[in-house]
Amino acid sequence: MKGVLLVNLGSPDSTNPKDVKKYLDEFLMDPRVIDVPYWFRSFLVRGIVLNTRPKKSAAAYERIWWKEGSPLIVISERLQKKIQEKTTIPVALAMRYGSMTLKKGLQELVDQGVDDILLVPLYPQFAMATTETIEVAIEELKNKFFPQLEITSLPAFYNKPDYIEVLSKSISEKIENLDYEHLLFSYHGVPERHIRKSDITKSHCQINNSCCVTPSKAHNFCYRHQCLDTTRRVAEKLNLKDGSYSTSFQSRLGFDPWLQPYTDRTIERMGLAGTKKMVVVTPAFVSDCLETLEEIAMEGEEIFHEVGGKEFTVIPCLNDRDDWAEVMTGWIDEWRIKDLKTAIA
Ligand SMILES: C=CC1=C(C)c2cc3[nH]c(cc4nc(cc5[nH]c(cc1n2)c(C)c5CCC(=O)O)C(CCC(=O)O)=C4C)c(C)c3C=C
Numbered sequence: 001m002k003g004v005l006l007v008n009l010g011s012p013d014s015t016n017p018k019d020v021k022k023y024l025d026e027f028l029m030d031p032r033v034i035d036v037p038y039w040f041r042s043f044l045v046r047g048i049v050l051n052t053r054p055k056k057s058a059a060a061y062e063r064i065w066w067k068e069g070s071p072l073i074v075i076s077e078r079l080q081k082k083i084q085e086k087t088t089i090p091v092a093l094a095m096r097y098g099s100m101t102l103k104k105g106l107q108e109l110v111d112q113g114v115d116d117i118l119l120v121p122l123y124p125q126f127a128m129a130t131t132e133t134i135e136v137a138i139e140e141l142k143n144k145f146f147p148q149l150e151i152t153s154l155p156a157f158y159n160k161p162d163y164i165e166v167l168s169k170s171i172s173e174k175i176e177n178l179d180y181e182h183l184l185f186s187y188h189g190v191p192e193r194h195i196r197k198s199d200i201t202k203s204h205c206q207i208n209n210s211c212c213v214t215p216s217k218a219h220n221f222c223y224r225h226q227c228l229d230t231t232r233r234v235a236e237k238l239n240l241k242d243g244s245y246s247t248s249f250q251s252r253l254g255f256d257p258w259l260q261p262y263t264d265r266t267i268e269r270m271g272l273a274g275t276k277k278m279v280v281v282t283p284a285f286v287s288d289c290l291e292t293l294e295e296i297a298m299e300g301e302e303i304f305h306e307v308g309g310k311e312f313t314v315i316p317c318l319n320d321r322d323d324w325a326e327v328m329t330g331w332i333d334e335w336r337i338k339d340l341k342t343a344i345a
């Protein structure tokens with residue numbers, strides 16, 4: 001029997017610094033997130049970051065936490081329920097890090113008789129630190145505990161017309177009657193090194209103005225290309241004028257160069273240049289989370305106001321919108337039907 005496993009990033013169990021530390025330890029010790037040799041990662045994470053970051057992150061989580069729990073988890077659960085209402089096959093939800101483990105998600109499906117799984121990483125753009133780490137962890141669990149399972153992973157959907165359509169609609173609903181000057185597409189950043197590591201050609205990605213717009217098979221795994229492409233497609237759909245929108249990258253950590261331009265500096269620059277009304281959309285996240293509700297909607301707004309900006313509007317993520325649940329159910333149906341067609345042929 002077929003079934004679906006939706007996977008998102010995960011959150012700490014609570015805003016208690018102890019829980020945040022446990023979660024950050026698992027997250028940042030992942031070699032696909034901080035991709036340096038084990039001894040150095042351990043020194044950086046356990047010797048430095050975890051001494052100060054958990055307290056700061058816990059305070060940030062405290063500002064966005066809901067009475068039902070972490071927004072990212074609660075929203076992902078709502079989406080899973082909506083999809084489950086639209087399809088007859090079992091749909092489970094798991095997180096890459098934290099208590100809602102991938103193993104529990106797989107077990108939940110197996111207990112319902114599932115032996116053929118569509119794995120859906122809830123990330124529109126491929127990245128080593130998101131999609132790849134989920135796929136690798138699932139493969140390890142399959143080999144160790146569930147060798148009978150057939151598992152297919154849904155590819156990154158950054159350019160799928162139905163995804164672009166709902167994303168564009170979610171933006172246009174907010175901006176159609178809004179008098180704004182600039183729309184910023186802010187994506188989660190990654191270290192530039194991650195882009196080079198994911199380049200299957202080992203020669204294409206130069207992280208400059210031309211590589212990401214020059215066709216290459218490297219783009220199937222190039223986070224930067226996929227982010228720029230999502231922006232381009234939405235801009236085309238919404239008829240945005242050149243200069244009225246741009247792309248930036250948020251949430252950098254550490255001292256290595258990350259993808260640029262950085263979101264916080266872009267917001268500051270826009271305000272200093274006289275922009276009074278700006279809108280931010282965050283298409284690397286399908287669910288609102290710490291990075292959208294705190295870093296953008298709170299810190300970003302504060303930066304903008306400090307440099308003279310007046311109106312700062314943040315577009316909610318797709319979350320559990322009906323049209324988004326409908327699109328995801330459509331992809332699940334396509335996967336189910338493909339096998340049926342092959343069987344008939
Ligand atoms: C080296 C560090 C990090 C990389 C690389 C990275 C990539 C990456 N992350 C997301 C999505 C999310 N990240 C979130 C939180 C978060 N991310 C990092 C670090 C890296 N992320 C940290 C340390 C944290 C924790 C919070 C903090 O201390 O600032 C979240 C929010 C989780 C939540 O509970 O709400 C998301 C979602 C993507 C998409 C990505 C690469 C493309």
Ligand SMILES: [Fe+2]
Pocket residue numbers: 188251
């Ligand atoms: Fe992150």
Ligand SMILES: [Fe+2]
Pocket residue numbers: 204205206207208211212213222224225
């Ligand atoms: Fe590129």
